[in-house]
Structures are given as structure tokens and as C-alpha cells.
Amino acid sequence: MCDSLKKLPPGVELETKRVLKQLAGSHRALAELKGFADIIPNKNILINAITINEAKDSSEIENIITTHDELYKAMSRENYKSSAAKEVVNYRTAVWHGYKQIKEKEFLSTNMMIEIQEFIESNRAGVRKLPGTVLKNKTTGEVIYTPPGSEQEILSLLANLEEYINNDADSVDPLIKLAVIHYQLECIHPFYDGNGRTGRIVNVLYMVLKNLLDSPILYLSKFIIINKTDYYRLLQEVTVQGQWEEWVLFMLKGIEETANETLTLIKKINESLKNTAEEIKNVLPKIYSRELVDLIFFEFYTKIPYIEQGLGVSRKTAAKYLSDLEDAGFLVSEKVGRERIYLNRELFGIVKNAGENRG
Numbered sequence: 527m528c529d530s531l532k533k534l535p536p537g538v539e540l541e542t543k544r545v546l547k548q549l550a551g552s553h554r555a556l557a558e559l560k561g562f563a564d565i566i567p568n569k570n571i572l573i574n575a576i577t578i579n580e581a582k583d584s585s586e587i588e589n590i591i592t593t594h595d596e597l598y599k600a601m602s603r604e605n606y607k608s609s610a611a612k613e614v615v616n617y618r619t620a621v622w623h624g625y626k627q628i629k630e631k632e633f634l635s636t637n638m639m640i641e642i643q644e645f646i647e648s649n650r651a652g653v654r655k656l657p658g659t660v661l662k663n664k665t666t667g668e669v670i671y672t673p674p675g676s677e678q679e680i681l682s683l684l685a686n687l688e689e690y691i692n693n694d695a696d697s698v699d700p701l702i703k704l705a706v707i708h709y710q711l712e713c714i715h716p717f718y719d720g721n722g723r724t725g726r727i728v729n730v731l732y733m734v735l736k737n738l739l740d741s742p743i744l745y746l747s748k749f750i751i752i753n754k755t756d757y758y759r760l761l762q763e764v765t766v767q768g769q770w771e772e773w774v775l776f777m778l779k780g781i782e783e784t785a786n787e788t789l790t791l792i793k794k795i796n797e798s799l800k801n802t803a804e805e806i807k808n809v810l811p812k813i814y815s816r817e818l819v820d821l822i823f824f825e826f827y828t829k830i831p832y833i834e835q836g837l838g839v840s841r842k843t844a845a846k847y848l849s850d851l852e853d854a855g856f857l858v859s860e861k862v863g864r865e866r867i868y869l870n871r872e873l874f875g876i877v878k879n880a881g882e883n884r885g
């Protein structure tokens with residue numbers, strides 16, 4: 527099967543009746559999400575909160591399992607011991623890196639994909655140079671797919687994919703193209719490891735590239751976990767039977783469902799942000815500022831130096847703000863080594879709940 531991966535575009539009609547019908551729902555949900563996210567003043571807060579769940583879920587598909595509590599530790603402490611949690615934090619760094627690149631260059635290149643994979647894996651192995659990579663059925667161990675083996679072939683297929691991603695002369699709907707791109711990238715399987723995760727980051731970057739989203743906040747990994755067997759089966763059925771329609775429908779359905787769920791989540795985060803701001807204004811009017819509230823929502827946790835730098839105040843003042851916020855019940859602190867870390871428990875709870883709620 528290794529020499530059968532064809533260059534894009536697929537030589538079949540993708541815009542079938544069923545696909546077009548589902549496409550309308552997917553676009554509607556996505557547009558609603560984009561519209562709501564666009565009016566939220568501090569987008570970094572959303573991106574950080576949502577991307578951490580995605581990093582966790584996307585890694586879980588690859589059996590890199592961690593918990594929100596571990597993640598919180600890995601994020602807030604240097605040299606935290608869990609390698610799984612570190613890999614998940616790397617995933618989020620990879621998303622941020624890719625997002626900045628897309629905004630700056632308005633182009634999604636092969637090099638960016640290679641960089642994303644490097645961030646995820648923290649190594650510079652790059653595109654596969656040695657043959658021998660195969661995809662196996664997880665239960666039986668049987669080889670089900672052999673991706674292209676030579677570096678030259680991989681690079682040529684990636685160049686073709688890059689052209690397909692960036693050139694819209696074909697006028698095919700971008701959400702349909704997204705499904706095609708994800709399939710193709712997984713089948714090229716250009717890296718020794720990290721292909722699934724890189725591909726799922728490329729999905730969101732592609733939506734940003736095509737202005738379907740302004741920020742990287744829509745991720746299919748949770749949907750994929752819930753429907754993992756279908757995900758693998760449908761990828762394989764494109765290869766074996768040329769069954770594009772079911773694959774495209776699967777991805778479009780994932781976009782619709784996830785956009786609806788993400789909208790609910792960002793409404794909750796926004797609500798919590800607004801209420802907390804109101805309460806701090808009432809209870810601690812002397813220290814209240816919009817910037818302070820944003821800082822305690824930037825991550826699940828904050829530290830004195832972040833407040834010091836973020837507000838341009840002295841260390842002493844920053845420490846006082848945080849202990850006042852803790853006394854008033856907005857934060858809960860914990861001593862880690864010589865440092866004190868302040869957790870925004872409400873935000874942490876919202877994000878964790880959304881992450882754990884699996885259908």
C-alpha cells in the first residue's frame with residue numbers, strides 16, 4: 527500500500543448532497559463561536575484555557591495520559607517530574623508557536639509543520655529519513671498501513687499538500703479541505719512520532735488561516751477520543767476503499783459538535799471573568815484593576831513576579847495584592863519550593879469540568 531498514496535486533490539466529487547447539508551450546520555456553529563470569541567476583550571485567556579484541554583486530549587489519543595492536577599503542577603513548577611505532563615505542556619507551546627506564525631505569514635508551510643512537530647517532541651528529528659514506519663492495528667498488531675518510505679517521496683507529498691492548503695483556486699469549501707488535509711497528512715506520516723498531534727494542530731491553524739476563526743480555540747480531539755474507533759476506521763476506509771464521504775462527514779460533524787461545546791465553555795469562562803471582576807471591585811476596591819483580573823485569569827495560577835511585571839508594581843505590592851485576593855477567597859495558594867503559587871480555583875474547575883465531561 528505504500529506506493530498508493532496519491533497526490534491531492536482527491537479525484538472524486540467531495541461536495542455531495544449529504545456533505546453539503548452537514549456543511550451548513552458546521553459553518554453555522556463555527557460562525558457563532560467565532561462571533562462570540564471576537565467580542566471577548568482578552569483572547570489570550572481563552573486560548574490558554576481552551577488549549578490546555580486540547581493538549582491533554584490530543585495527547586491522550588496517543589496514550590500520553592495526564593490529569594489536570596498534574597498539568598497544573600507541570601506548568602507552574604520547573605523540573606516537574608512527569609514527562610507526560612511536560613509533553614502536554616509542549617503541545618500547547620506548539621499551538622502558540624504555530625498560531626503566531628500563521629498570523630504573521632498568512633501561509634501554512636511544510637516548515638511550520640516540521641517546527642510544530644519539533645515543539646511537541648522537543649527534538650529535531652524532522653522528516654523521516656529511514657524506512658520501517660508502519661501503522662498497526664492496536665489490538666491485533668497487524669500492519670494496516672505503510673506510509674511512504676523515502677524522504678524524497680515524503681517531501682514531494684508534503685510540497686503537494688502545502689500547495690493544496692494554500693491555493694484556493696479549486697473553490698472547494700475550506701472545511702471539506704480540512705478533512706482532506708488531515709487525512710493526507712496522517713497518511714504521509716512524515717515523522718517518526720507526533721504525526722497525529724501535529725495533524726490536529728494543523729487543523730486549527732488551517733481554520734485560522736482561512737479566517738474561519740480568529741484564535742486557535744476549536745479542537746476536535748475530544749470528539750476524536752469519544753469516537754476513536756470511527757476515527758481510525760474512517761481514515762483507513764479512505765485508503766482502502768476511497769470512501770471519502772464518510773470521512774468528510776465525520777470531520778464536519780466533529781466541527782459542529784465541538785463548536786457548540788466550545789461556545790458553552792467560553793461563555794462560562796467569560797461569565798466567571800465578569801463576575802470575579804465585579805466582586806473584586808466591590809470587596810477590594812483599592813486593589814481592583816481590569817489588568818489585575820486579567821492576570822489572575824491568564825493561567826489557572828499566578829505568581830508574585832507575574833503580577834509585578836504585569837502591573838509594573840513592586841514585589842511587595844504584588845505580594846500584598848495576591849494575599850488580599852487569597853484572604854477574600856478568590857485564590858488559593860500553595861508553597862512550592864521557595865515560591866508561592868496562587869490557583870484560580872474557579873477557572874481551574876470550569877476548564878477541568880469541560881475536559882472531563884465526555885459526552
Ligand SMILES: Nc1ncnc2c1ncn2[C@@H]1O[C@H](COP(=O)(O)OP(=O)(O)O)[C@@H](O)[C@H]1O
Nearest residue numbers: 588671712713718719720721722723758761762
Ligand atoms: N489507518 C490510518 N491511516 C492513516 N493515519 C492513521 C491511521 N491510523 C492512525 N492514523 C494516524 O496516526 C496517528 C498516530 O501517529 P503518531 O506518529 O504516533 O502520532 P502521535 O505521536 O501524535 O501519536 C493517529 O493519531 C492518527 O491520526
Ligand SMILES: [Mg+2]
Nearest residue numbers: 588719720721
Ligand atoms: Mg505516537
